[in-house]
Amino acid sequence: MDVFKVTTFNLQQLQNQIRHKTDGLSSTTLVLRRGQVFTVAINYEGRAFDPLKEKLVFRIILGPMFVNVPVSTSGQPSLTQWSAVLDRTVTGLTAPRALSVSLSSPASASIGVYAIEMRVEARLGVKTHSVGQITLLCNPWSQADSVFLQSEDLRTEYVRSDVGVLFKGSPYNIFPRPWSLDQYERGILDTCMKLLQLSPQHQADMRRDLQNRSDPVYIGRVISAMVNSNDDKGVLIGRWSGNYSDGVNPSTWTGSGDILKKWAETQFSPVKYGQCWVFAAVMCTVMRALGIPTRIITNFNSAHDTDGNMVIEEYYDETGKKLSVSDDSIWNFHVWVESWMKRPDLGQGYDGWQVLDATPQEMSGAFFRCGPASVKAVYQRKVEAQYDVPFVYAEVNADVHTKIVRNRTILSTSVDKRRVGALIVTKSPGSTRMQDVTSQYKNEWGKRNNDKKDKNTVSSSKGVAVSLKLLKPPVLGENISFNITIVNNEATPKQLKKHVNAQNKVYNSNPTATFWEAHDDVKIGPNETVTAKHEISFKDYMQKETAEDSLVNLAVVIEDVNSQERVLASEEFNIRSPTLTVQIQNESSVIINAPQVATVSFVNPFNTAVSGELTVSGSGLLEEKAQMKVTIQPKETMKKPVSFTPKMAGSKMLSASLVLMNPPTVLHGFTTINVKGQT
Template sequence: MDGFKLQSINLQQVQNQIRHKTDGLSSSTLVLRRGQAFTVLLSYEGRPFDPMTEKLIFRIILGPLSVEVPVSMSGQPSPTQWSAILERGVSDPTGPRALSVSLSSPASASVGVYTLQLRVENRWTLRTYLFGQFTLLCNPWSQADSVFLPSEDLRNEYVRNDFGLLFKGSPGNIAARPWSFDQYEKGILDICMKLLQLSPQYQADMGRDLQNRSNPVYIGRVISAMVNSNDDRGVLAGNWSGEYSDGVNPSKWSGSADILRMWAETQFKPVKYGQCWVFAAVMCTVMRALGIPTRVITNFNSAHDTNNNMVIEEYYSEMGEKLSFGKDSIWNFHVWVESWMKRPDLGQGYDGWQVLDPTPQERSGGTFRCGPAAVKAVYQQKVDVQYDVPFVYAEVNADVHIMIVKDGKVLSTSVDKKRVGALICTKYPGAMRMQDVTSEYKNERGESMMRAMSSTARSGEGATGRMAPKGVAVSLQLLKAPVVGENISFNVIITNTVAVPKLLRKHVNAQNKEYNRNPTRTLWEAHDDLKIGPNETVTIKHEIPFNNYMMEEAEEDYLVNLTVVIEDVKSQERVLATEEFNIRSPTLNVQIQNENVSVNTQQVATVNFTNPFSVPVSGELTVACSGLQERFQTRLTVQPRETMKIPVSFTPRLAGAKMIYASLVLRNPPIILHGFKTINVQAS
């Protein structure tokens, strides 16, 4: 009989990926999770394998690093090192015989693309066989992995789910918009691995970088820097100018795959353009693809404290115009991600959610990135804990000092301790609604700030109207949630808190603004004098016409800073109230013809939109679905008050919870509308 001769090697991709919960991830390689066994089949001919005369030695290669793993005849896999155990011989009288070998990686193995070789040795010969490559990811299902997440529901939400909601707008008028994370789309995982390979750390010292990739803390810092393009060949260029003619308006993106593919297809040139929610959503895609549980977080009224004094200073003119003094600012909302991991570098008590922020704001260790900052450290006010806890703490806790100035002189000062970090939220696991996580960041909240904000909106108590009334109190009250196309109606409520009449001057100013900085031009103002009796309360209604706040560039959130300054003519004392709010776009309605949706079966969705404007509107409608290859686009015009109904055919290719999402980019008025529908796709 001929000697033992290896014929072929089978990596059993389908079976292994189902067991490793990587099925659906698209890669040119086998995709595995660390700390978990996978099986390979070795088909051979000639005499049976004899461990007394032959040795089987696997060589596992990651860049310049490699380890040799002899095949054992029995035993248990090691949690701390690579192992290979012969499972059984497979007999087939009609065909080649096979050996089944179980390979296991340590739970702390580095994330990366490995090459697998097998060496067959006996007394006379030595043959080496190339198996191919496999991509190794973190494993939140393994208790030994530093990203282990105990709940299966949360693992499905924060690792396997490929769609979600991003929250924008303002605390009193939250806008939820759909996003497709697209980690299952063709080639996306390979692009995510390429992102690690292009990092400055890998380019400078490949071996050291690959060793460090065992640690999700390190991975998070690399990805946080690589999602923006400020210091490296990163994915996205930021732009907050309002001028996007040489790229894509950030508001038009609706999924991560288009961005990552564009980056890869242009030889890794920065994709134009991103803003905070785009940076965060793309980072969520990359981290979930790498197996690190991740969720997108929105912080409403997010402080950008540039001098680390935990104070944001705001300046207003005596006419109520907000002034652009200083570098500090409050973003109406800011979006980052949290990733779940252990923090042995910080000692006890800081495992769990960690803030990572790829939006380029401030440098961390010389590079535009932020985190991972332990949420528990932010909650405990441990601002000496790395990484970047002081910056994140200020984003959710800074005090706001509000000053009215004239000719360089401060006329009035007040302090607001509640505005910053008014609401911190994410998508609720397993549902398309908001989850309030403010209490995970802030430990001095007598009541839910969500309730406080809604009661403020009802009572009309402006944030600064409660401060230092000096005989006069003033507040603002929106009469209804503002919607694009309608006039904005609000009340100014003035109370004389003393028993003498007063002559007052009232200055009301509305400025348009972008979410991440101070307002620019005044779009509407009103100034007049009034008399108020002893202990009297006066309510004055105002209306800002739609034509005053019309936009120029397509936006999905139009923001307004509304301020009223009341001056006591006799004492010249002033009191101010201010409110920042967003004007919401109408929504698209998406319906499914047949609720019983199954894989590889054509279905029909219908997108409905009623034009609320008094003029015809035209634009481009895009409909797509997570887990679909098709994308539907069409140009359309809708007459005033007309309802459009657009049927769209689609064929799901993956089972599980999926989302159909639609966006309509209108030219006049220049706004972006969104809609979505979640479906549960059954296996065929």
Template structure:
């Protein structure tokens, strides 16, 4: 009989990727998950493979590292080392024959781009074959993997889902924003792997970096640093100045693919620009692509404690104007991610969700990154636990010390222990609505009373609290004051609010009232005052008075309303006789008008059939406006855009993958309709 001769080798890409739940991920290689067997088919001529006469040895190579796995006819697959086991032989009627080999990677294998080789050794010869490249990912379906997540529903949401919902705004007026994570878009997985290759850790010591890639704790710290560009050739450059003329306004991004492609196509030049939700959303894309369960989290009233004293100092002058006298600040919202992994370095009890923050705020071990900080450690106040638990603990639990000052002298002080971390939220699995996860970070006594009022926030609605913000009241024995917004502020409308003053004494008082409204960025202290009011008030014994104010649109109107605007509103009440002063403040968002999307026949959408949707925008202004409508579709076919008209509206077929269309519109009657099919 003829000698055994290898003819071809088939990596069975489609079948293997289906079994490994990597089908849909776009890569130039076979994409597999660690800790799970995959099949290689070897087609041969001549006599069948005889392990007594020839040896088949697979060599698995990762950079300068490699391991060899001889084909065995009896050995069982292993979760701790690479193994190769002969499965079955098939003889075809044509004379060609084949057999399958089951290759298994350990559940702790390093993730990365491997090359596979096969060596056939006989008594007289040695022949080598190149099989191809394999990208190995983490495996949340494998119980032995350190990122194992038991629930299939949660794996679907936090690994496989490419559509998300981010939350911005303020606790009283939450703004949901949809985001396309795009991990299935063409070439995105390969770009995500490039982040690891370009990292300073890989460049400094390739072998050490590749060995450490077995550990999701290490991987997550590398990615946290690489999403920002502050220390390396990272993806995004942050910009909070308001000037984005040489880049893209962070609010314009709606998905991760454009950002990652731009970074890759410019030879790893930073993409301009990102802010916290963009950094977090891009990191979520990378982590999900690498197989690590990840979700985007928003912390409302997020403290940035620069000096590590767990206290945020705020200063106001006696006229109610907030002053920039402290490096500390409270971000109206801050967005990070949580990734699911085991934490053997922390001991028992700290596995599960870990906070990771790629927004460059403070350095961690010499680089701008944050985490992974175990959520359980934050809840238990384990501020000695690595990584960066004290910083994250302060973000959700810091005290707020508010002072009224004049000429460098403190006139009055109050301490608020509940304002920071008022609401911590994420997208609810399987739903386009908000899930309150504050209780995972804070004990009951720490939790803010906002929590109950936030139930029911979804991607198309907003909740708004109109009751007085009792946790923001600075009270003296004699006078109390609070602010009450009467309705959710919307661009184009007046801002209506009440000031409620109570005289606790049995004698009348003469009070001076100072009200001040300032523009504010979500991540810093307010800037200039755009509206103020000052007057004297007489109040009777034990009397409560309510004073209504309105700030007209002309006072807060911006030259260009591109995104939701934030306002810091404060009132200082001065007792003329005693010189005591009390303050109440409220930060809120002025919502931009929303787009209403109506899908025709939503329940009967058919693949490859045009679908009609109508986008309705209502102009709140008394003048005509112009703007740009951007329509995007994720997971659709490439290069198949079709444009046609439907009556007096525009229409298009959203078949291109990640297709985006920008259309100018002009509104004369206050309503703009644009349909696409």
């Protein structure tokens, strides 16, 4: 008797992934976006399929949950529930026969790894076949999805692009830092899905976790906690102490791929070590891989308000040394991410960009995580809005109360309402330039005054004002030059004492020991202005630990000998490392699968020979990183050619880093390349 017999299934990976814009994502499964149709071919032998004799039913399985989806022979696929529609029958006298079925998932489906089975129900019995596995992601291309983003250019930038640039330094001396997001690297997507599976929420209640995964707000909270390892089997351990000998110095990471692979390869042991930009960049990779539009944000002069009073208190002694008295601190820069999603839980008007911060700072709902905090809620100071809006509001808007103290007695106090959140930036879509997004967080009152370069002028007495100004942006290996200007506002001469103090600083905390100071007496005439130039030599400030940039807290206290009044001016700044230059030989003709050569060059500005390790990497350009030891004589130019063969079309980044031992610093350089497809 001639029977209908299913033989094999074809998940049509290439066509489906191109249609779903998941091509390039590497997984052991078919990768799809929710709320969109995909096709499955059913190969069979024997007689043709007869819907009157056989019923085909797909079973879509996610953990302990499943839905049965009968194949309909007519109608359109649904985007509100799982559906399956028979497309057409393909018959051939000699060729194997095939049915094509269009399956679709709802735009609110949970993201995760699904198993698909198919039952053939006939009069003589039921036969169940395994079809395969799919990984279902969010879909910013679908209007019905809560992460829908209107612009194709922005979807390309914030979901598909693996070119990362983040910004570090201080508001008036910013440097771009290349970062390879690596979401297309082999195994990365599967590792990102593993993050969800290993979360405490999934371990505690699998069914509930899987149901909640339909909501990007929930996903963001889970990932924000899982990127740090503070209370789970998360990815990264944070360390800011300077001793990284049992792990990797955070300044030397160049991309997310190495970190996520290391986490997976060590049976999900946390990776050592991360700092804020590392946590944020890894979070950006995971969220983009999951289909949620995400960008990296830097907030310069970011307040860490530990007691929730929206005020940061800073203390100096009378010689200008900053004291570690308060738990509050101002981070020279802090890096988090914003993800794009609807916020039905907040009511109207709070959709769009949401702050998510994986750096472990404060607990939020029993875990070290932060967000998603609606940027619009931060702007409106809607501090009752969940999640963590007050904390983010303080990061960009806290007042700074600076006090000069002696033996616990406060000698003077000044208030600065503009310093915190001086500048908030992200990478511009389609380029590596910086985009200023300060006005999305702060209203007119909160915005910085761009023109007021000597912004640290502080005058807490009518008698004397003081300002401190760097003469040029400091660069490693050069002296730091600055002017101190004192103004006598009164018509009587004054006898003053001047105390200048420079301290080393880690970007996220109060400064440590003084490494340079100057003290002298100043006589100033009636209504006179006096300017003194100071210089700090390279050997005075040379850092001990390897870092991308050295940070300094510089302060001056002027004391009126007669009135005992004191005024203070301070400036926190970074000393930039020199940069590497990365150039492509034939930049206009970079074609997929065609060999190319790049040259990394660097002029040694130091008076001594330097040596270290040069690493060149590029996702989609280099299979393996190129690594080489280099030694460069004083004032010599290093030129190192690196061969690469692009494997993916589109905008790609080739980045280089040079870790020097003496002086201990990390240099970076990068270029973006537009790889053309084969014609």
